[in-house]
Amino acid sequence: MVKMLVNKLNHIINGPIKRYSSLPPLPKSNFTPDKYLGPSIEELLKVRQTRLNPVLTTYYGTPLAFNQGYKQWLFDLQGKRYLDMFGGICTVSVGHSHPKVSEALVQQIKKLGHVSNVYFHPKIHEYAERLTNKFPGGLKVVYFVNSGSEANDLAVLMARAYTRNTAILTLKNSYHGMTYQTMGLTSNAAYKHAVPQAPDIHNVMNPDVYKGPWGGAHCRDSPVQTTRSCSCSSSDCQAKAKYIDQLKDIFKYSVKPGNLAAFFAESIQGMGGVVQFPKGYIKEAYKIVKENGGVFVSDEVQTGFGRTGEHFWGFEMHNIQPDIVTVAKGIGNGFPLAAVVTRSEIAQALTNSMHFNTFGGNPLACAVGIAVLDVIQEEQLQENSLEIGTYLLQQLEKLKSKYSIIGDVRGKGLMIGLELIKNDEFASPVENEKYFQVWEACRDLGLIIGRGGIHGNVVRIKPPMCITKEDAKFTIEVLDRVFEKIK
Structure with a gap:
């Protein structure tokens, strides 16, 4: 064969x-x-x-x-x-087998490879502080997990527990993982198995200024633009308004107003083909999400840790401060590490029942994560x-x-x-x-x-x-x- x-x-x-x-x-x-x-x-x-x-x-x-x-x-x-x-699908952030990252892993495994989080170990506390210091405002509480799929799966639970609502919105052409639940968040048939999908997840029109019905040469926040003509100006993106109207329609036809738990969006769509949204779309979508009682989840699995250049986090290019941020891939330079970062009051929503992750935040992963942050800063x-x-x-x-x-x-x-x-x-x-x-x-x-x-x-x-x-x-x-x- x-x-x-x-x-x-x-x-x-x-x-x-x-x-x-x-x-x-x-x-x-x-x-x-x-x-x-x-x-x-x-x-x-x-x-x-x-x-x-x-x-x-x-x-x-x-x-x-x-x-x-x-x-x-x-x-x-x-x-x-x-x-x-390609960096192992946007995963190797600071370089394959970077000496400083490798040495941090070697030194940590000589000391302590694993205990459970029911005990204290210094690295998780050091890394939690180092990582959350990179986030603005109240985004200061972190849950450590092992992959981007896990992070987005946890973000769904967190959003529903906090808002006590159930409906989740994602954009068509998005990719958020391959667990059973995140397969529902992902809006690409190639990544969906022929089984009933996770409930109450709705996909809205993707604001793609190259292939979508609206948008063109003035719409993207990028050094280069599509050559498609459009009637937008550099300061007023009419395409944004049309795509926002499509987002608003979801509350007329699919989601009961007041029952929105979360809106998930990648800052730039990754697996979907590096799709960028019209300028101002994410900021306006954020307002609509808040007006309808939901939380905004920024999927930074591919766009985080300085990859987009101007900002450390992709959501910063959209001038918003999300309620929940999911990170993975580049966070560990290829080591299995991911995280969900949120505000304290949202994190508290999961204290009503047990939440546990055997390997999330283990000493090895945290040592690697700290070294990655060091290298990004030291090597600019x-x-x-x-x-x-x-x-x-x-x-x-x-x-x-x-x-x-x-x-x-x-x-x-x-x-x-x-x-x-x-x-x-x-x-x-x-x-x-x-x-x-x-x-x-x-x-x-x-x-x-x-x-x-x-x-x-x-x-x-x-x-x-x-x-x-x-x-x-x-x-x-x-x-x-x-x-x-x-x-």
Whole structure:
């Protein structure tokens, strides 16, 4: 079965873009990986086929297996080096196996690996204070968990317990996790199993200024804009008002006024393809949520910890202060760590019954979390995200003017998306086969990129925040060569 899949995909990718007369040189690195001495790729494939979760997603026609990583670099089993511009799905924030983070983990496991939270241990208290100091206002109480799905699941419980209401709103095209309940929050059929969905969760129109019915060249808070024309001005976004009307309609047709528990929103949609909302939409949505008795939950799983550049948290770009914030991924640089941060009075709502998480806030996770915060500050990675991310966006916009396959460039900081389209009047999503060609050609040239969007046609660029301008230039050069071959 594995061989059949590999052969099927190989006929797609072995096209005219497979070979190049010359290769762009990778930026220099002084790191030498250890020699790999483990199982062969054939042995790994056999285990994958027979012993692992059968729906695990595997990128590329022939699987890419990594042995080691360092900062922005990944090394495969043969020692070939790749520039990682995807960061383990926006998870590796400060760099693969960052020495300071690794050392913090080593030192902590020598002292204490795990006790239960029914005991005191210093790290959870130190980290709780360090982390919540990064939040504004009354967002000072933290619940530690292990993943973004867990965090959003807990946020649902917290919102319903606090408001004593039940209805939850999320945006279409959103992704909030894959537990049974968060699968209901997620509004993308590809992530929904054919089972009854969690009750009283409602999806509202996504305010997408590129693909939605309204919006265009003046609507996004980004260094680059869609070329779609619109009647908005730089100070007055009419598209925002139209999408807000759609949000208000939910209270006419689906949700009883006074029964709203929460509205969930990513500051920039991640899995949905780096979709940005019209300026002012989130701030206006926040007001509507409060007027209807709900709490506003900001999903910062991908946008937090300085990735968007101008701010440490994505919600700050929308000029709001959420009631509940969920964080994961970059919080632990790949270590299983996540959190829910809220105000004291909301946190108190869960004291009416027991709430317990065996591994949430364990000493190892907290030691890693503290080290990540230190590295972001010491290496000025938020500032680097702004500088390098803005440069990348501007250079990608130049590529867009050269190649009709690029329909839209969007993002902030080092959270970037390129929507690939057919050259037709509808800007239809590019065919899967052509996207696979882009993917594979980038891999051949030593560049790792991601994939997202409802149609799987968005190149996702979300690298470790330690990348350099040389890395950005290499990324642009590779994409330029690839698009030149398949335009």
